[in-house]
Amino acid sequence: MAPIIKRKVPAPDHVELWVHSPALAGATPGQFAHVVTQGMLRRPISFSRLDVDTGNAAILFQVVGTGTRWLANQEVGTVLDILGPLGRGFPVPDAHRPWCLVGGGVGIPPLLAAASQWTGAAQTRPAAILGARSDSLVLLEEEFRQLGHEVWVTTDDGSRGTRGTVIGPLARWLAKNPQGQVYACGPTAMLSAVVAISGQRGDVWLALEQRMGCGVGACLACVVFGNGPEGPGYRRVCTDGPVFSREELIFP
Amino acid sequence: MNLAVSLPRGLELKNPIIAASGTFGFGPEYASLVDMSMLGGISVKGLSPDPWPGNPPPRVWETPMGLLNSIGLQNHGVEVFCQQDLPFLRDIGTRIIANIIGHTVDEYRQVAARLSREPGIDALEVNISCPNIKEGGMSFGQDPDQAAQVMAAVRLETDLPVMVKISPNTTYPVEIAEAVENSGADMISAINTLVGMAIDVKHRRPALGGITGGLSGPALKPIALRIVYEVAQAVKIPIVGMGGISSAVDVVEFLMAGASAVMVGTVTFQYPRRMQEIVAELPEIIKELGFDRLQDVVGSALPGKSNAAHVMEEECQLPRPNGRVL
Numbered sequence: 355m356a357p358i359i360k361r362k363v364p365a366p367d368h369v370e371l372w373v374h375s376p377a378l379a380g381a382t383p384g385q386f387a388h389v390v391t392q393g394m395l396r397r398p399i400s401f402s403r404l405d406v407d408t409g410n411a412a413i414l415f416q417v418v419g420t421g422t423r424w425l426a427n428q429e430v431g432t433v434l435d436i437l438g439p440l441g442r443g444f445p446v447p448d449a450h451r452p453w454c455l456v457g458g459g460v461g462i463p464p465l466l467a468a469a470s471q472w473t474g475a476a477q478t479r480p481a482a483i484l485g486a487r488s489d490s491l492v493l494l495e496e497e498f499r500q501l502g503h504e505v506w507v508t509t510d511d512g513s514r515g516t517r518g519t520v521i522g523p524l525a526r527w528l529a530k531n532p533q534g535q536v537y538a539c540g541p542t543a544m545l546s547a548v549v550a551i552s553g554q555r556g557d558v559w560l561a562l563e564q565r566m567g568c569g570v571g572a573c574l575a576c577v578v579f580g581n582g583p584e585g586p587g588y589r590r591v592c593t594d595g596p597v598f599s600r601e602e603l604i605f606p
Numbered sequence: 607m608n609l610a611v612s613l614p615r616g617l618e619l620k621n622p623i624i625a626a627s628g629t630f631g632f633g634p635e636y637a638s639l640v641d642m643s644m645l646g647g648i649s650v651k652g653l654s655p656d657p658w659p660g661n662p663p664p665r666v667w668e669t670p671m672g673l674l675n676s677i678g679l680q681n682h683g684v685e686v687f688c689q690q691d692l693p694f695l696r697d698i699g700t701r702i703i704a705n706i707i708g709h710t711v712d713e714y715r716q717v718a719a720r721l722s723r724e725p726g727i728d729a730l731e732v733n734i735s736c737p738n739i740k741e742g743g744m745s746f747g748q749d750p751d752q753a754a755q756v757m758a759a760v761r762l763e764t765d766l767p768v769m770v771k772i773s774p775n776t777t778y779p780v781e782i783a784e785a786v787e788n789s790g791a792d793m794i795s796a797i798n799t800l801v802g803m804a805i806d807v808k809h810r811r812p813a814l815g816g817i818t819g820g821l822s823g824p825a826l827k828p829i830a831l832r833i834v835y836e837v838a839q840a841v842k843i844p845i846v847g848m849g850g851i852s853s854a855v856d857v858v859e860f861l862m863a864g865a866s867a868v869m870v871g872t873v874t875f876q877y878p879r880r881m882q883e884i885v886a887e888l889p890e891i892i893k894e895l896g897f898d899r900l901q902d903v904v905g906s907a908l909p910g911k912s913n914a915a916h917v918m919e920e921e922c923q924l925p926r927p928n929g930r931v932l
Contacts, residue, residue, distance in 0.1 A: 394673040394823050395666065395875055421668075437639070437878070565664045567675070568875045570639065572631030574651075574680045575666040588660055588680060593635075 382443030458540025626871030672825030676816030735773030838864025
């Protein structure tokens, strides 16, 4: 049970809700909250902010259907029924080697939670490559700047930053940082392109989204195709992920 | 109030609430969220002789008061289940029902034989009704002869209590239930999901990777109740009812319609502890409705037993205070 303590609309049809819940605040970045809305299923939403000291956590989501619309309309004081933190989050990067975060649209929020925890230890300046359809949908840019990241912004229509996708800046960053570690979250097409451009290098981590049922590995609804311990097969986003290494996934 | 349920071949449940197959994994997944020893039983996800990969995603889609799924019976096969999952399940303090699936009669037979050699399995549930596979599965559940063949083959391999899970995707579910009763089934579980589909209008394609899927959830409940009510009048063996149960009152509806126990599924995804809550609430609700024992609730709305019928009989026979007989 997690009461909403703050609500913000960072972009059109995007809402960030802060809740007080020490259990959730202790999540690993990349893990998710499984939130009761309406209808038959909970909604898996990743954490944008995690603060163990205050016991507060925030989720940032896009309004895409009736469940998220209901959630977007909840006000401060409403107590949310949240299961979590669930899933496997991002592994902490090697602080001695450079790392960069690559986020597309509503894939950006979990990268902020990661950046907030990792930046202090980083021996090199981290990069955040943020992509969106257009200017108003670039999420959390200011937060990454405040953390001291080198921030690159791309938009599909060129209304902000560089026109194009996150892949252009990522290619340049990878060229400069052959030992770099990559953490990405965004639409499947973006993740597929991140994998393609990062070649055979290790340390590429991807946070996936999939329509989900139970959230605890029982129903086998939220699968993606990948490499498991027993060879190629479906893997569960909820418990095997949502964060997978590049080697664990097979993109069509 | 004692909620214990006695079913054929010595299958004793501490209460009538069983986790429905496909919604509770192979056992360990919900261990941190649910006190499994509170449940009457768990029906594990369907087991085939060899691993089945399942259907392409997306595999779930919400509908008004319902859920479409097209998992495609993904499972790691009966052998891995016996080695990996069963040791955990043996110690959790509830009845374990193994749901079995196959493409052919012989595959059902193989799984039944394998499971019958394992301690820790309390009953089998023969799934002849899954709408999410192309061959076998549901087709066995649409033809009384094929359904009987599957049941007869399973019966030869096991002395365990066996329930056959019947399909709503047939015009005459009662005929299927009668056919499997005659070939040795100890119980009927009813019902599996109802085949349906949804369209993803944004992408102009069927919403599920498997094109069609099985509808579960409260949307299914009236259909499930109707089938339980019909089957209860046609067979002598007990029925385990299911379809959209979300509350203790829903459970009572199924019991009154003729089910001796129930399975709870889709609601668990949203509220993992709902089954426990139902177990806790059930005694009071049953008592409030005027029953002293759980078994008295079973079938109490069936023709000839229902309260409405009693009232009518009494009114017809008893003289009214003014002396007139109605």
